[in-house]
Amino acid sequence: MAKVNPYEVSGNIDYEKLVKQFGVSKMTPGILKKLGTENLLLKRGAFYAHRDLNKILKGKFAIVSGRGPSEKMHIAHLAMFKAVADLQKKHGCFVFIPFSDDEKILVKGTDYVKTQKMAIENSKDILALGFDPKKTKIMFDLKHMNQDVYNLAINASSKITLSTVKAVMGFKDSKNIGSFFYPAVQIAHILYPTFKRKVPTIMITAIDQDPFVRLARDVAERMGLKKPGALTLKFLPGLSGGVKMSSSDPKSALYADDSDAEIERKIKRAFSGGRETLSAHKKYGGNPDIDASFQYLKFFLEEDDNKLAEIYKSYKSGEMMTGELKSYTISKAKKFFAQHRKNRSKIKIENYLI
């Protein structure tokens, strides 16, 4: 059976089932239109679910999208934050990006100093995607915990029973007490812009993080705050054809700091929807729907809808060879990351600190 919670994703994920199980709503063309950006993940269906966006998009709102620091950020992480940046550009909204270095230490047991370094590196990758310094704040929990966030966390933690956290997160009594408390910190993150600015928050995450949104929604009104909404992402396919990319399996994804040579090597070895032989491919055509390179073009690299449709058709018909598709993807990816490195080198974290 599939398992999807903030600390475990395994099995075959049935996104339709998750909609029911988690109580989210499916994305609609109307909401996509209101969101109103040409962001690839949005226009190509990766944000497949939401909470309360019909209501929240009628007025002002803020966006919260956080990051549990990891050694590497892969292209799907970048793409999600690109969607946040694009929504900020469109709507002029305040964006809050908390880095849960505390969570990593508590739940994953990662090293203290290393976690803080990872948080800093991750923040540069995220900010490189184009946030407005006047409307964007980041915090590293262990560096910037303040009265407001701590108060929100204590307040939230007073309204959630241990039984609830056990049920949602699946922790046992042998787990440390900080792990049980951390959801309250996450809720504090989600509600912080609402507390400061009196506008509802839209939490932007992958579906596995939705339990935190549910907990935040459970307590928000009892804390005198507006219920947060959510914009929810599917997992995006890995290079090896797996269910999702991984920050700890280098073969599974392009990472933010991959060199050109690594990009090339990874895509060349990526899972392909092509046939085993050239002649079979020409005769029967390839399968772009399972081809990792094509998925990368679709969700991350090919802005041009016509061009993407053309590649789809031509690969499916067998006209375009796998090698050709891959080298096109490689050239697009190299350009994407060259631009990313350039943007990243200009980022000054100080301009965004809470």
Add this chain to the structure above:
Amino acid sequence: MAKVNPYEVSGNIDYEKLVKQFGVSKMTPGILKKLGTENLLLKRGAFYAHRDLNKILKGKFAIVSGRGPSEKMHIAHLAMFKAVADLQKKHGCFVFIPFSDDEKILVKGTDYVKTQKMAIENSKDILALGFDPKKTKIMFDLKHMNQDVYNLAINASSKITLSTVKAVMGFKDSKNIGSFFYPAVQIAHILYPTFKRKVPTIMITAIDQDPFVRLARDVAERMGLKKPGALTLKFLPGLSGGVKMSSSDPKSALYADDSDAEIERKIKRAFSGGRETLSAHKKYGGNPDIDASFQYLKFFLEEDDNKLAEIYKSYKSGEMMTGELKSYTISKAKKFFAQHRKNRSKIKIENYLI
């Protein structure tokens, strides 16, 4: 059976048993001598136990003594903090006094705004006892949570399992997650001076708070910090003869803000060790060991050892009547609180904030 933990004190308390159960050491004349003050609680045996003081008193140390804000502070609370102030005078040590407004909200469910008000009022009563502003810091958790304390709490919380907190505090799964986390904040308080000043801490509390010291001692070295010691107080008898004073039973104790009329009324109604009739009292004598007024003189009000011994003898022999003992106690208490009110009115909290 007696129950003694930070959130429940009931039954007949056997202090000898607690020494074994909690693993504290009994106070010795040698340690009392090293502590070296004429403080009443110290010289009259109320601090009956300790942890590691033989070792810690050999070098520099800091003192931590906190307060869970309550509506009223009674005379035993004041007396304990007077001991802290007296030890600071003698040893010139740094004193840290954290106010756990967060704990009150989490564990007791008290009102947010009210708790913060109580913390401020309590802090004035404590600081009135004579702390050196250059060597004393207070914090209200919900107002002054900072990076250092939060980091210590997260670090501690990563090293304590839920099972341990359940066993020590007796909480059930229906309790909120903040209550399970709070011990980590308390440990952060205890270890904060050690973290900042590299000296061991002596935690000064009543015996019911000792479980927090034990938890702090369990994790300190794994956090790279010196193990804290402790100086541990018995419960002090209430005016109604109960096992301990209560901040919520006005008859049980003199409160810091009692008026002269209240002081008089409370002591007049206090539990007496006198005989039922004047003639019986004259004939058989009273019992100062159970007499609330005498206990008040002994632990809080009578500095003069000779005078105290004289009263003891004279009440026991039946020479001194209960009325006489009470009116002497009333006059001493009125003086004590008049001085306290005067000292309190001069306190500026700002001079002590972390």
